[in-house]
Amino acid sequence: MKRLITICIALTLSLSLTQAFTSISLAAELSNDDCVKCHTQPPADIAAQGGAHKTEVTCLECHEGHPPAVRDNIPACNSCHSDKAHYELKKCLSCHSNPHTPLVLHLAKDITGPCLTCHQEQGTQLQENKSFHTTMACTACHQQHAQVPQCVNCHTPHNNTMVQADCGKCHQAHKPLVIxxxxxxxxxxxxxxxxxxxxxxxxxxxxxxxxxxxxxxxxxxxxxxxxxxxxxxxxxxxxxxxxxxxxxxxxxxxxxxx
Ligand code: HEC
Ligand code: HEC
Ligand code: HEC
Ligand code: HEC
Ligand code: HEC
Ligand code: HEC
Ligand code: HEC
Ligand code: HEC
Ligand code: HEC
Ligand code: HEC
Ligand code: HEC
Ligand code: HEC
Known part of the structure; x- marks a missing residue:
């Protein structure tokens, strides 16, 4: 008998989705615990590095409804994030490439403008003190967020006793010619x-x-x-x-x- 029920459930789940989800009562009962039965990756990602998307929101708060009853259940980021310059940017997913791991960032090598939505001061410093560095993108140096590069990756020290730790005694990266x-x-x-x-x-x-x-x-x-x-x-x-x-x-x- 138990075995028969298990088979029935398995059958129901494997029925074409159209059938499963046009059953209004089943769709209405869909809970956060059900998702993992069919979608393994998003719950695994969220468990590992979901950050605030794990602790502050649930699957269903972002994904309201489910196909086919609800065709588009993908949320717009700005339905929850608004009123800050940063949230006016286009293509959030170009950097936050996986919404289930929101702080795992993918940064292209030519980004400057979007950084300034949070770091105006550095942009101003580079503009007010023109140097070759002013012409470079932020991510040409900061290839990962909050990572600071070594000058000696790109430059040879002035003599062979000088090391990375010396550079900062005379130079600052965002105004390198102001010594x-x-x-x-x-x-x-x-x-x-x-x-x-x-x-x-x-x-x-x-x-x-x-x-x-x-x-x-x-x-x-x-x-x-x-x-x-x-x-x-x-x-x-x-x-x-x-x-x-x-x-x-x-x-x-x-x-x-x-
Ligand atoms: C019984 C299996 C099953 C369960 C349970 C299930 N899904 Fe799905 N889900 C699917 C299938 C199959 C698709 C693909 C449907 C399609 O493309 O029409 C899908 C599609 C999606 C999509 C993608 C929509 C798109 O436009 O690409 C999202 C988001 C989604 N499900 C979220 C959830 C969430 C959140 C839950 C839990 C609340 C959940 N699903 C529960 C089977 C399931
Ligand atoms: C903060 C909002 C948010 C939360 C919370 C969230 N998602 Fe998503 N999810 C999204 C967005 C946005 C996309 C579309 C991503 C894209 O277009 O690349 C998506 C895509 C999906 C997809 C389709 C693409 C794929 O990666 O397979 C599934 C399935 C899905 N989510 C399931 C879930 C499940 C299950 C949970 C809970 C464990 C969950 N999501 C939690 C925002 C969220
Ligand atoms: C259903 C609401 C909702 C949606 C949709 C949503 N978020 Fe969030 N997100 C939150 C909440 C709530 C927090 C925690 C409070 C905050 O930082 O604003 C959060 C936090 C974040 C964080 C910081 C994570 C951390 O651990 O500190 C990032 C990054 C983020 N969201 C990006 C996105 C992106 C990108 C999208 C679209 C793909 C998106 N969010 C869609 C609700 C949402
Ligand atoms: C060019 C890359 C880029 C784009 C595009 C981008 N972000 Fe971000 N976002 C970042 C970086 C970098 C951080 C800082 C992460 C940290 O503090 O670890 C961040 C942080 C966040 C945070 C958490 C911290 C906070 O102060 O708000 C949220 C929420 C967020 N972004 C939402 C969005 C949304 C929504 C969009 C689209 C409207 C978006 N981001 C577009 C790069 C980007
Ligand atoms: C990702 C590579 C990179 C890093 C990291 C880097 N620079 Fe540069 N820097 C350059 C390039 C490229 C130029 C232009 C060609 C040249 O002068 O070598 C330049 C030019 C300069 C100049 C001359 C500017 C001008 O307009 O004439 C100074 C001074 C300088 N860098 C100092 C530094 C110092 C000090 C650091 C560390 C705080 C540093 N750089 C980090 C790539 C880099
Ligand atoms: C030539 C490489 C280079 C470029 C281009 C560059 N930075 Fe930096 N940045 C550094 C280095 C090196 C440091 C460490 C402090 C120092 O040596 O002056 C740093 C420090 C920082 C810090 C830490 C706080 C501070 O001011 O010391 C922030 C934030 C920052 N950079 C943001 C940016 C932003 C935003 C841009 C683009 C507008 C940018 N950087 C362009 C190399 C660079
Ligand atoms: C949504 C806001 C936000 C955006 C966008 C953002 N950052 Fe940040 N950034 C932060 C925060 C918050 C910190 C952490 C400050 C701290 O810990 O002192 C930080 C830290 C940094 C640091 C290290 C500061 C230190 O003292 O070591 C660097 C470098 C940096 N960001 C560069 C960038 C670059 C380059 C971009 C563009 C790709 C960028 N940030 C985009 C919010 C942002
Ligand atoms: C006691 C103070 C004093 C010390 C120590 C000193 N200087 Fe000078 N320096 C001067 C004065 C004063 C002048 C102007 C010319 C003169 O009247 O001697 C000068 C001129 C110069 C000049 C321009 C003219 C020239 O001679 O090329 C340079 C470059 C210079 N110093 C570099 C250095 C360096 C490098 C050191 C360390 C090795 C150094 N100075 C140590 C006081 C000093
Ligand atoms: C990377 C090479 C470099 C380093 C390191 C350097 N200087 Fe110079 N310095 C120069 C150049 C180039 C000039 C311009 C020479 C000219 O105009 O003939 C100069 C000019 C000077 C002058 C002369 C100004 C005048 O009116 O004649 C003084 C004084 C001076 N430097 C002092 C110093 C002191 C002190 C240090 C160490 C804290 C130092 N320099 C480190 C390259 C350097
Ligand atoms: C004692 C002060 C001092 C220290 C320490 C120092 N610099 Fe310089 N650097 C200078 C001066 C002064 C100039 C500008 C000479 C001029 O006016 O042409 C300069 C110029 C440069 C330039 C422009 C190209 C050139 O060679 O003239 C680069 C690149 C540079 N420094 C990189 C570095 C790096 C990398 C370090 C650490 C390994 C470093 N500097 C340490 C004083 C210093
Ligand atoms: C006509 C030559 C002459 C001129 C010009 C001159 N001095 Fe002297 N200075 C001397 C002689 C000779 C001594 C050593 C004898 C003494 O202590 O009076 C001396 C000594 C000194 C001493 C050492 C004093 C002590 O107590 O050890 C200082 C410091 C000094 N001079 C600074 C200066 C300054 C600064 C100037 C320019 C404003 C200057 N001198 C112009 C000839 C000169
Ligand atoms: C930054 C300060 C400073 C400057 C600038 C300076 N000196 Fe001196 N000078 C000193 C000091 C300190 C002593 C040592 C005094 C002592 O120990 O009694 C000294 C000593 C001297 C002495 C005595 C030397 C000895 O070995 O007994 C003379 C002469 C002298 N200075 C001349 C000059 C002249 C000429 C100039 C300009 C070309 C000059 N100084 C620039 C600080 C300076």
Whole structure:
């Protein structure tokens, strides 16, 4: 008897769907627990990585009705997500490629505009500080969401002692040509391009040798200090009137005459 019932149920389920679902009472009784009997993938996806689509909504809240009684039971994303710039985008599924795993994103390599719906600041920084990076798409660098690339994937360091961790001491990715740094920046990083200044200062016997490049050329690249910024005027007014520039007697900061 039990066996007979099982066969009956199996038969009913395997009947053509048209027959099964035109039975209004059966369609009305369709519950969230039934779906998995015929659809295995969506429930498995949701169980694994459904995120808020697992915890905040059910199958039937998204899929109202079922074919053939209801021909189109695929929801529009904006029936639940509205009132934010991000939700005005077209083709939600081009990035959220599987609605049952909404945070597993597929990002093409040429995306910029859609990122700005949430990250305006970075877009503004790139526009206000024009560089080659401004011409690149966000996802040319950020190939996966929230992943940050290494500069050295695309660039060779200025010398062979410099590593990825150094780049950020002088550069920011979204304004790479605005070069700012602090006093602790090692002089040998500057020396990568200014070997003459570096070698002169290293060979000098003056107290300036103890100072880093960045301690004198403060904060911004190409800033040149005046001797008086640190020494005021250590000599008599008479002498300074006769020899107005410090260099006349002291040569240069990197190579002081002592
Ligand atoms: C008895 C088996 C069965 C059950 C139970 C069932 N479905 Fe289906 N479902 C099907 C079949 C077969 C199709 C294909 C129908 C068609 O293309 O006309 C389908 C189609 C769909 C579609 C696709 C519609 C489209 O346009 O591609 C969705 C969505 C869907 N079902 C969701 C659900 C949900 C949600 C549940 C549970 C509430 C569920 N189904 C329960 C068999 C079932
Ligand atoms: C947040 C809304 C949402 C939830 C919750 C949801 N779905 Fe879907 N589902 C969709 C959308 C949107 C599509 C259409 C995807 C497409 O066009 O590629 C879809 C497609 C489907 C399809 C047809 C295509 C396929 O992947 O086989 C089935 C079947 C389906 N869902 C079943 C389910 C089941 C079963 C559940 C519950 C375990 C469920 N869905 C939960 C939104 C949802
Ligand atoms: C029936 C309502 C409903 C539909 C339709 C729906 N969502 Fe959602 N979705 C929600 C709710 C509720 C949440 C949780 C609250 C929130 O983040 O707004 C959510 C959250 C999300 C999240 C964040 C997930 C997380 O775990 O934080 C993403 C991404 C998302 N939805 C994308 C989509 C996309 C893309 C579509 C269309 C394919 C869609 N949703 C359709 C109701 C829906
Ligand atoms: C160009 C790719 C792209 C497109 C197109 C896209 N999204 Fe998103 N979406 C994202 C990214 C990236 C996130 C951030 C994910 C995270 O925080 O992990 C996101 C997050 C979300 C979230 C959750 C967080 C939040 O603050 O809202 C929802 C909901 C969402 N998208 C819905 C949608 C809807 C609805 C559409 C279509 C109207 C859409 N998305 C189109 C890329 C996209
Ligand atoms: C995905 C590859 C990629 C990554 C990652 C990348 N860049 Fe670039 N960058 C380029 C390309 C391509 C150019 C243009 C050709 C060139 O100058 O090498 C460029 C140019 C530059 C320029 C010169 C800009 C101009 O307009 O002249 C600087 C400075 C720069 N990058 C610094 C950096 C720094 C610092 C990082 C890390 C924070 C970084 N880049 C990360 C690809 C990349
Ligand atoms: C040339 C590669 C490159 C491009 C193009 C790029 N980024 Fe970045 N982004 C980075 C790097 C590297 C970091 C890490 C911080 C740094 O080095 O300045 C970063 C950091 C971020 C952060 C973390 C917060 C912050 O500002 O540090 C966000 C958000 C971000 N980028 C979004 C974007 C968006 C949106 C775009 C497109 C408008 C974009 N990025 C274009 C390389 C890039
Ligand atoms: C729906 C809103 C949304 C969209 C669209 C979005 N993001 Fe995000 N993004 C976030 C959130 C939320 C975080 C997490 C912030 C955090 O953890 O500090 C984040 C984090 C990031 C981070 C890492 C920040 C860090 O501090 O390490 C990067 C890089 C990033 N996003 C780049 C992008 C790029 C590139 C795009 C376009 C493909 C994009 N985002 C689209 C919301 C979004
Ligand atoms: C001590 C500061 C400093 C450090 C550290 C530094 N840079 Fe630079 N970088 C500069 C300066 C200054 C320039 C601009 C020279 C000019 O005006 O032409 C520059 C220019 C560049 C350029 C443009 C092309 C070129 O070679 O002139 C790229 C690319 C670059 N840096 C990448 C990097 C990378 C990658 C790192 C980390 C490995 C890094 N930089 C570390 C100061 C630094
Ligand atoms: C990537 C190579 C590079 C690095 C690294 C670099 N510079 Fe330069 N620097 C240059 C170039 C190129 C110039 C322009 C030379 C010119 O105009 O003749 C320059 C010019 C200067 C000038 C001269 C400005 C003027 O008016 O003559 C000073 C001062 C300077 N850099 C200091 C530094 C300091 C300090 C560091 C380390 C924090 C540093 N540089 C790192 C490439 C670099
Ligand atoms: C950023 C600050 C700064 C700048 C700019 C600067 N100096 Fe100095 N200088 C110092 C410091 C600090 C000492 C060491 C003082 C001490 O230890 O008594 C010093 C020492 C000296 C000494 C004594 C050297 C010795 O070995 O006894 C002379 C001479 C001197 N500076 C001349 C100059 C001249 C000329 C210039 C401009 C070309 C200049 N300085 C620019 C900070 C600076
Ligand atoms: C004590 C302060 C001081 C220190 C330390 C210092 N400089 Fe200078 N630098 C100056 C001053 C002042 C000038 C302007 C020329 C002069 O009067 O000597 C200058 C000029 C320059 C110039 C442009 C003219 C030239 O000589 O090429 C460059 C480039 C430069 N410095 C790079 C560096 C580098 C790289 C370092 C570290 C190795 C460094 N400086 C260390 C004070 C300093
Ligand atoms: C006419 C030559 C001459 C000129 C010009 C000159 N100095 Fe000197 N300076 C000297 C001599 C010689 C000494 C060493 C004797 C002494 O301590 O007075 C000296 C010493 C110094 C010392 C070291 C003082 C100490 O206590 O160790 C500093 C710092 C200094 N000069 C800075 C400057 C600055 C800054 C200028 C430009 C504003 C300048 N000098 C212009 C000749 C000159």
């Amino acid at each position: 700012v740094y602090n006093d602790a920046t090692p002089s040998k990083s500057c020396g990568a391009c200014h070997d003459e200044a570096f070698n002169q200062l290293s060979a000098s016997a003056s107290k300036h040798r103890a100072l880093s490049c960045a301690a004198c050329h403060k904060e911004k690249h190409k800033m040149v200090p005046a001797c008086q910024d640190c020494h005021s005027i250590p000599h008599s007014a008479g002498m300074m009137k006769k020899f107005p520039t410090c260099g006349e007697c002291h040569n240069t900061a990197h190579d002081l005459n002592l």
